[in-house]
Structure formats: structure tokens, C-alpha cells
Amino acid sequence: MILWIIDTHISRKEYFVETSEKIIIRSYVADLFTSQISYLENQIEGIVYDGNIEFLHHTRVMSRRIRNTLTVFSPFIGKKTSKRWFISFKKLTKSLTKERDLDVQIAFLEKEISNISEQKYLTGLQRLLLRKQQLREKKQNGVKQSILNFEKEKTLTEIQLFIDNNPFDTESFSLPNELKRLSYLEIEKLTKICFSYVPFITSPDNTEALHSLRIAMKNLRYTTELFNPIYPQLDSFISTMKKFQDDLGEIHDYDVWLTDLDSFLDEEKQRINKFYGQAGPFNFIKPGITYLIDEIKNRKIKIHEKFLERWNEQFQNQFWSNLRIIFENFDN
Incomplete structure (x- = not known):
């Protein structure tokens, strides 16, 4: 796990600190990934098999959180690897954005309509809700395709390998x-x-x-x-x-x-x-x-x-x- 450094200008102390700290930080990142990936996998499973709109929302939120992790810790993960994973998660987030926005707007309109009794307002709001629901229905197949495309990239498998190669030990962590x-x-x-x-x-x-x-x-x-x-x-x-x-x-x-x-x-x-x-x-x-x-x-x-x-x-x-x-x- 130690990266050998050949540089006569680096003292033994500097060499030890640099390599040991990098190893510790990688294990810290692996621990962050462990909870993030586990949560994301559960939400993706919910999108595929349940259909509750909250699964889609939480998938987008966690994919953004993981992108933050990749951005901050890129030097310890590997810049090329971080960039590739980042792009994969960004595509996932972007592909679900329109659908999530529509889900939020539909829920908002349903609540508004339930609180209004005047027919002169209801006609327009119900028509607006209908248009949003029609648009959301058209995009439903795109949601599952986005998940399939993401899974084909094997990004989660690669991150799991990173986790396995950088085990985090709570007791020895300094x-x-x-x-x-x-x-x-x-x-x-x-x-x-x-x-x-x-x-x-x-x-x-x-x-x-x-x-x-x-x-x-x-x-x-x-x-x-x-x-x-x-x-x-x-x-x-x-x-x-x-x-x-x-x-x-x-x-x-x-x-x-x-x-x-x-x-x-x-x-x-x-x-x-x-x-x-x-x-x-x-x-x-x-x-x-x-x-x-x-x-x-x-x-x-x-x-x-x-x-x-x-x-x-x-x-x-x-x-x-x-x-x-x-x-x-x-x-x-």
C-alpha cells in the first residue's frame, strides 16, 4: 500500500509522514464511501422496484454527496479515477433531474388543489396538473434507462474495490x-x-x-x-x-x-x-x-x-x- 518515493532530498521522517498520512486518509475516504454507496444502492433499488418518488430524490442527493467526496479527496483517490467516477455520477444526477422536478411540482399542485374550493381557480390548476402528469408519464421509461446506463458503467463496483483495498480501522485511526x-x-x-x-x-x-x-x-x-x-x-x-x-x-x-x-x-x-x-x-x-x-x-x-x-x-x-x-x- 505504500507508494515508494525515490528522492534523495526527502528525509526518512518526511517520507514516513507523507505515505502513512496518505494511507490513513484513503482509508477515511473508503469509510465515507462505504455508507454513501450502501445508501445509494438501497435508493436505486427503491426506484426500480417500488416507484416511490422519494427514492428518486434521495438517489440524486446522494449522487451529489458522492461527487463532493470525489472532488475533495481526488488527490488521494487518483485524479483520473475520480474524474471518471465523477462524470458517471453527474450523468446519473442530470438524467433524473427533470423527473424529480416534475414529481415536486405535481405534489405541490395536488396539495394546492386540495386546499381550494372555488371552481374558477380549480379548472386552471387541474389542467396544469394534468399537463405535468402527462409529461411525467412520458419520462418514466427514461428513469429506468438512466439507472441501467449507470449500472453498466460499473462505477459502484470500482468504488467497492477501492473500499476493499483501503480498510478503515476505527480503533487504530489517528x-x-x-x-x-x-x-x-x-x-x-x-x-x-x-x-x-x-x-x-x-x-x-x-x-x-x-x-x-x-x-x-x-x-x-x-x-x-x-x-x-x-x-x-x-x-x-x-x-x-x-x-x-x-x-x-x-x-x-x-x-x-x-x-x-x-x-x-x-x-x-x-x-x-x-x-x-x-x-x-x-x-x-x-x-x-x-x-x-x-x-x-x-x-x-x-x-x-x-x-x-x-x-x-x-x-x-x-x-x-x-x-x-x-x-x-x-x-x-
């Missing part, structure tokens, strides 16, 4: 300084990315900046979770990051809905006009969609206010400073 240093550098880098969007978060109209912050916060959270086993005190920080991510995710969902509803109005009007030869029946559809647009705009404002309040509160409570302190304890 936290390497290089792992502490890596954690500091990664969290510092991702925190800076998050803060690059902070000047733009005060307005709910800064759609792109809020969306970019959502992605950056998700990467920060998933990367922080990678170091949770060596820093148990990160639990509360990860919980807060998830709340940030959930708020920003809800804002993003509303932005997607607003764009989607505008497109739906145009497309449905054209469809009705083509079928009936005139757009009169569209007047039964429009009120429900207009109602939903107004409702979503109001909800977006409220969740944005909630996010800002949470952000400012955590900033005043030294959340970011305290997070940094956890990772600063390493030898340069």
Missing part, C-alpha cells in the same frame, strides 16, 4: 494533520464562494445570485459533512446550513414556477386556439393560473424575508467565525 489541513482549505474556499453572493441577497429579485448562493451553500454543507466524523461539533453548523439551503431552495422553486407558469399560459392558449379554432375556453383556465402566480409571488417574498432574518441572526451570533475556528487547528 487524525492526520494533512486531513485537518485539507478540511480547513476546503471549508475556507467554499465559505468565500458563499460570501461572494452576499451583497446581492437583500432583494428577492436577484434571482441568479440567490440561485448561485443556494448551490454554493449546498456544496459547503455536503463538504462540511465529509469532516463531521472527525469534528462532531459540526452537527449544529450543518443543521443551520441545511436551513439556509432549504430557504434558498424554496425561493428557487418559486422562481422556477413563475417562469414555468408564464410559459404554460402561452402554450395552453395556443393549444386551445388550435383545437377550438378560437381562444374562448382559455378564459376558464387563466384565473386559476393567475391566482397561483400571485400566490407564489407572495410566498416568495415571505420566505425571502425569513431567509434574511435567519442569515442576519446567524451572522450576529458569529456563526461563520465559529465555523472557521473549528478548522483552524492544524500545523502549517
Whole structure:
């Protein structure tokens, strides 16, 4: 397992530290992979044999988490291998994105419809739900094909081999300084990315900046979770990051809905006009969609206010400073 290094300028002490720490870190990564892969396999099995929409959601989330693992620990896994595995997981995530988005929107509409009694709104919302369900049905075969394509690549088999070749021993594990240093550098880098969007978060109209912050916060959270086993005190920080991510995710969902509803109005009007030869029946559809647009705009404002309040509160409570302190304890 030791990689021999031929360099007369490297002392025996430096050689020992470099190789032993690398071996320990690889075993740490293998331990992370063990739980991640086991969970992913269970979710994929659920997609194939159960069909519950939550299995698809959890598959996408875990594939993203694994991509974070590959990005952070690429030097210890092997850059070419990490890149190949990363591409495999990215294709899996991307192939399931449209389906998951539709599942979320269908569940959202079903809940909205169950809470509305006025017929003038129900007609449009039920038509919108029908279109979403029709589109989701068309994509169902694509979900299973995506799983088959992923399984053909044997990525999970290769990762299992990496796990077998780098056994993790809890009792003998000693936290390497290089792992502490890596954690500091990664969290510092991702925190800076998050803060690059902070000047733009005060307005709910800064759609792109809020969306970019959502992605950056998700990467920060998933990367922080990678170091949770060596820093148990990160639990509360990860919980807060998830709340940030959930708020920003809800804002993003509303932005997607607003764009989607505008497109739906145009497309449905054209469809009705083509079928009936005139757009009169569209007047039964429009009120429900207009109602939903107004409702979503109001909800977006409220969740944005909630996010800002949470952000400012955590900033005043030294959340970011305290997070940094956890990772600063390493030898340069």
C-alpha cells in the first residue's frame, strides 16, 4: 500500500509522514464511501422496484454527496479515477433531474388543489396538473434507462474495490494533520464562494445570485459533512446550513414556477386556439393560473424575508467565525 518515493532530498521522517498520512486518509475516504454507496444502492433499488418518488430524490442527493467526496479527496483517490467516477455520477444526477422536478411540482399542485374550493381557480390548476402528469408519464421509461446506463458503467463496483483495498480501522485511526489541513482549505474556499453572493441577497429579485448562493451553500454543507466524523461539533453548523439551503431552495422553486407558469399560459392558449379554432375556453383556465402566480409571488417574498432574518441572526451570533475556528487547528 505504500507508494515508494525515490528522492534523495526527502528525509526518512518526511517520507514516513507523507505515505502513512496518505494511507490513513484513503482509508477515511473508503469509510465515507462505504455508507454513501450502501445508501445509494438501497435508493436505486427503491426506484426500480417500488416507484416511490422519494427514492428518486434521495438517489440524486446522494449522487451529489458522492461527487463532493470525489472532488475533495481526488488527490488521494487518483485524479483520473475520480474524474471518471465523477462524470458517471453527474450523468446519473442530470438524467433524473427533470423527473424529480416534475414529481415536486405535481405534489405541490395536488396539495394546492386540495386546499381550494372555488371552481374558477380549480379548472386552471387541474389542467396544469394534468399537463405535468402527462409529461411525467412520458419520462418514466427514461428513469429506468438512466439507472441501467449507470449500472453498466460499473462505477459502484470500482468504488467497492477501492473500499476493499483501503480498510478503515476505527480503533487504530489517528487524525492526520494533512486531513485537518485539507478540511480547513476546503471549508475556507467554499465559505468565500458563499460570501461572494452576499451583497446581492437583500432583494428577492436577484434571482441568479440567490440561485448561485443556494448551490454554493449546498456544496459547503455536503463538504462540511465529509469532516463531521472527525469534528462532531459540526452537527449544529450543518443543521443551520441545511436551513439556509432549504430557504434558498424554496425561493428557487418559486422562481422556477413563475417562469414555468408564464410559459404554460402561452402554450395552453395556443393549444386551445388550435383545437377550438378560437381562444374562448382559455378564459376558464387563466384565473386559476393567475391566482397561483400571485400566490407564489407572495410566498416568495415571505420566505425571502425569513431567509434574511435567519442569515442576519446567524451572522450576529458569529456563526461563520465559529465555523472557521473549528478548522483552524492544524500545523502549517
